[in-house]
Amino acid sequence: MAIRSTMDYDKDGTCFERKSSVMEIDGHTALVGLIAHPAGHSQSPAMHNLAFEADHINARFLAFDVEPARLNTAIDTIRAFKMLGASISMPFKQAVIPLLDELDPAAKMIGAVNTVVNHDGHLTGYTTDGIGFVNALKDEGVALKGQTMTLAGVGGAGTPIAIQAALAGLKTLNIFNINDAAVVNAKRIVTEINEQTDCHATFTLLDHQDQFQDAIAQSDLYVDATGLGMGKLVDQALVTDPTWFHPNMTVFDTVYAPSETKLMRVAKQANVAHILNGQGMLLNQGAAAFKLWTGQAMPVEQVREHLFKED
Incomplete structure (x- = not known):
């Protein structure tokens, strides 16, 4: 200095x-x-x-x-x-x-x-990234142990989030992704989690919107790691209907700029208890x-x- x-x-x-x-x-x-x-x-x-x-x-x-x-x-x-x-x-x-x-x-x-x-x-x-995600939730008083989480996107951020959450004691993990090159990685992650942790993980293509909606409805946490909501995709979100969410859950968007994404605004309409962006992560x-x-x-x-x- x-x-x-x-x-x-x-x-x-x-x-x-x-x-x-x-x-x-x-x-x-x-x-x-x-x-x-x-x-x-x-x-x-x-x-x-x-x-x-x-x-x-x-x-x-x-x-x-x-x-x-x-x-x-x-x-x-x-x-x-x-x-x-x-x-x-x-x-x-x-x-x-x-x-x-x-x-x-x-x-x-x-x-x-x-x-x-x-x-x-x-x-x-x-x-x-995984440690950053878990610690960001801890900072907000959100627990992972024994919880059910739905995760959209298993690219560079979603992969460590999935594995670290499973290692932190997550009970159930529902992974969704579009039908792209990341599908092979998603299936690998599910196998590793099921073999090496006590968490039960599944993978489903996002084409199955009914299953996606049902998984979110039964989840304690919904995490979006797709990158929608930032840059040229700022006006996009996978979930646009607030009825998909319930108040007693956490919605976590890994996007940190802008500080409020379209997904977060949808969650607000549903009176979701914890709505977090990616700043803590x-x-x-x-x-x-x-x-x-x-x-x-x-x-x-x-x-x-x-x-x-x-x-």
């Missing part, structure tokens, strides 16, 4: 020196980056740069909107620029895996990566990633106060 001095004048014209605490960029400033497409909506730069400053760490976090065809180049840049690492977001959480040197055991089980750490050119992939997964990059704890409450003060 450097102290920058500037000259100012008081009301009677007397010159005085005004000092302010700022983080200055110099020849030793380390870099961390978000690799995503799109990336402009991300709050990760604000979150991590606040934490770097609060912890007096000489580093900066930038967002990089990477075209899918350039992902290889972006990952090579982590090594070339000697970056501390990177955050990985949609649509690269699975595509990045073959480009890394090693996977953390949890990331290997989940089959997705949201954090890359650079150890002298050796890139290791981790996943912190973002903060908690970010804290875990921050520790991996720096070895220091993120000042979570300080970051929360500044990052989400208008919400």
Whole structure:
């Protein structure tokens, strides 16, 4: 942390020196980056740069909107620029895996990566999304143990959410997804959960809307990890009828920008007890990633106060 001095004048014209605490960029400033497409909506730069400053760490976090065809180049840049690492977001959480040197055991089980750490050119992939989801619910007093949850979307965020929720004691998990490449992953997740945890998991295509509606009606939690409600899809949601929800449940949308999505507005119409966006998940997964990059704890409450003060 450097102290920058500037000259100012008081009301009677007397010159005085005004000092302010700022983080200055110099020849030793380390870099961390978000690799995503799109990336402009991300709050990760604000979150991590606040934490770097609060912890007096000489580093900066930038967002990089990477075209899918350039992902290889972006990952090579982590090594070339000697970056501390990177955050990985949609649509690269699975595509990045073959480009890394090693996977953390949890990331290997989940089959997705949201954090890359650079150890002298050796890139290791981790996943912190699942822990971020569970801790976000804990912060709001929402329990998972013994509960029934319906999850829509099993891409880069949905996969760790499913596995971590099962490990946290979830009783029943109903997974739904469109008929795309993620179906193979969804079936793998169901098998792993049923074999390695006490949770009973099932998978159904979203084409079966009656089953989707019935599953939500019988659930304590509905989690949307599809990405609908953000960017160009801001006006879209899988559930548009408030009668699908009931008051004694939690609706969790992993989207964090905008802070209120169409799904959340539908849940409000149903008087749902707990309606959460992805901000808590973002903060908690970010804290875990921050520790991996720096070895220091993120000042979570300080970051929360500044990052989400208008919400």
